[in-house]
Amino acid sequence: MINLSHISKIELEIKYLDALIYACNRLGFEFVENQNTYRWYGRWVGDSPLPEGISKDELGRCDHAIKIPGCTYEIGVVKKNNMYILLWDSWDSKLRLAIGHNAGIIKQAYTAELVRYKARLKGYSVLEKKTQKGIRIVLQK
Numbered sequence: 001m002i003n004l005s006h007i008s009k010i011e012l013e014i015k016y017l018d019a020l021i022y023a024c025n026r027l028g029f030e031f032v033e034n035q036n037t038y039r040w041y042g043r044w045v046g047d048s049p050l051p052e053g054i055s056k057d058e059l060g061r062c063d064h065a066i067k068i069p070g071c072t073y074e075i076g077v078v079k080k081n082n083m084y085i086l087l088w089d090s091w092d093s094k095l096r097l098a099i100g101h102n103a104g105i106i107k108q109a110y111t112a113e114l115v116r117y118k119a120r121l122k123g124y125s126v127l128e129k130k131t132q133k134g135i136r137i138v139l140q141k
Helices: 017-027 093-099 101-121
Strands: 007-014 030-032 064-067 075-080 083-089 125-131 134-140
Touching: 007 017, 007 101, 017 030, 017 101, 083 093, 083 101, 093 101, 101 125, 101 134
Parallel strands: none
Antiparallel strands: 007 083, 030 064, 064 075, 075 083, 125 134
């Protein structure tokens, strides 16, 4: 059996860490502050390109981590410039399932929490309605 590791960057710029923490809570994920490593295969095997802006020596290192129940590997929350990026090893099929295709589940949850946060700052009340296709966020002044 050949073990392959593919570290991927989730294409999402995290500027509001609190919104990410709320998104993790909503999804049942555990946000672990100040955890400086995340679980992954443990070594880069060179079979795929490194995520843009990340060196081989930076793999597995992070500022915070996200643990997902039932998953062996974790998501690394890495500070780059004035924002955070998310790195993960796609070898863990349970992790792939938990965060969705192209990490759509975590992206949607972060975006929804960001909308709630910014709306409340502007004095709106935020209502959430479940629909057959997902959730609908309604803002009221």
